[in-house]
Amino acid sequence: MGQPGLSSTQGRERPRVAAPVPVVLVGAGKVAHAAHLREIRDLPAELRLAAVVESDPAHIAAVRASGFGEVPVRGSIAEAVRAGARAALVCTPWWTHRAVVEECLSAGLPVLCEKPVSLDLGEVDALAAVELRTGLPVAAGYMKRHDPVVRLFLDHCRERLDRARRLTVDIHDPNAPHQVAHLLPYEPPPFGPQPAPAREALARALGPDSTGAQREAYARGLGGSLIHQVNLVHAVLAGSGRELAGRLLHADGWAAGAGVSCRWRPDDGLVVDLTHQRVPGHRRYREVLEFTAEDGVATLSLPSPYARDETATLTVETWDAGSGLAERRVRTAEPGNTGFRRQLVAWARQLSGEGGALPGLADVRRDARAVREAALRLA
Template sequence: MSTMRHAGQQRPQGPPGVGDTVTTGQGRVPDGDFGPGDEPESTPAPVRVVVIGAGKVAHAAHLREIRDLPQLIRPVAVIDPDPGHRAALMAGFPRVAVCTTAEESVWAGATAALVLSPWWTHKDAVLGCLDAGLPVLCEKPVSLDPAEIDELIAAEVRTGVPVTAGYMKRHDPIVQLFIDHCREHAADARRITVDIHDPNAPHLVDHLVPYPPPPFGPQPPPAEAALVRALGADATATQREVYARGLGGSLIHQVNIVHAALDGTGRRLHGNLEHSMQWAGGSAVSCRWRPDDDLVVEASHLRLPAHRRYRETLEFTGTDSVATLTLPSPYARDEGATLQIDTWDADGTSTRRTHRAAAARIGFREQLRAWTRSVSWIPNPGPRPAPRPGIWPLPGLREVREDALAVREAALRLG
């Protein structure tokens, strides 16, 4: 066991993909989008991973990034009960072993794990990886049940093997700039808003998946059972549905960003919910928190299948600044995030700065850069670069717990 853990030992590294800077728009963002042959000479061998769950999110996001990052990460094993899912993965990557347990994948050469299976399977999958000594990157939501999250935290402490939460938006350099601005102006914060228009429609991802994806429909029985455990037997069907999708499936990402922005201020969302409401049969949800007398946080998610484009806007309003972050569909590669910051000085002079992401600097890719470097073993690595706000440490289970408590409270307050 000690040998396996050494192979996947977590060791802090520098900010993901950060090299020289280039000016885009009026701002400056890190430029480090290395091609397959352009990684620094000190980069270790690719991290060998077991992919647990080869479904829609694996093919639409993670695997297509992995194909472009062979110098950083390589699948060596797959665990998925569906033979079609396994075959689709194996068609794109050579010499991948089919396994049934995390321990088997270690024998196949895995030193880390990507857990991309449905959320209600995450607890057992992550526990198996920790017991096998495999550091984990687990898709969000890691769990929607605080009791399960506590069990995972205990296992992480017991084994000494780290779990990273798949909050890929946190790794987008423009999102990091937004978080930096929020932290720098936290004392003057008055309002943070989140507004998402989400088609959640086939045209967004079907072309990225090599087999017909499952249709949007009711939660499968195992998911319903997990939701009952998470919310309690008295929760209504609408509360469970909204918790699984609008709140836990989507807004939990933005709740995590807000928590990161408020880190160190003593402000938190859980316990400070003013209202939560759903409409349109549960396809729309809105929440409002008041962390203290000076700050209000509002978040809304609308599922709108007829819309052709995904739209996400986060806005920070302070006494002397407004920072507006817009994000495209998380599956888009040809669009990037934009951050516009307006500030005013004492004599009323205004300044506007605009930051735009470089090509392909998307969250999924930057997340893989950060995570693989965190679990790589590099002899004689030299001094560690200074941390940057919004990046260190990688999102972990304690953040997962805080986020889940906030959205669970909102689900239980729904009328």
């Protein structure tokens, strides 16, 4: 039996903060333009862009062209604080995150940092020490956790975890310029090799004995994409005593690194299979999570995280072996209320003292540990 999705009224309603929080955007590259700037522009009651820290002239011009012509561009975090910033949204490349986030915390700014916050466990521990010293939170950019349909899926999985048999993730990702070209006011960067600073960071994170293929997979399919789904799996397993780290069965890569898959067995009754394929010839991003329990299947389909005209869809099918009766429910949400938008609203509420904590560095460490183990298992 079909069931309507979340109502349009539910989709539009959101708790308001007392006053918009003045934030600095650190790094105005692809994800800033494809996601965050347009959401900040549409959330004037929650956030106010007080400053941008960026050095690339093309990115600065793009900020000006995106409706933020009056926002000051500064060369440092300290200057952004003097311009009125009271929190930082960090969108620089991942290998710069430790230094940037630490600078923000030391300047008195709580942080929302794009994922991966870091792929280096030592860096995560160092940031946790600064977080503890300053008393300021670092929120991780796991925006899928804020999607209401994803939350329904996670709740369904948690409620049936004692009957679970398998949890799978299958991602077809173009990861190519055409995926975001319509969202950027400049030519999108081509897909290419990791820059030298990234290669150095990957060598530190995985160790000197790691191979080039392992480092590439760690930066791309594993750490660049599947780490988000690993976080969702950890959200399902939280409090159950089950873990991914230490329970890896195998990891495999193919197609010259374009495909990567991993299998974990958190306990004897449950396996977790995650697969990411980079398929630049595909026009659309496709992500499907499926949870199989003894009495049913829940399937979550997700569009591109940048899409505003599509929404997540959850289909739950359950049956009663005794009566032979089955039930099918479908849940969706209003398009336009992206995970990025809901994440920014939740962050604004946290900063205003009106909301709960967002996923943080403890989550980042747990996720990176599991994904790092998979990278080092690749042949």
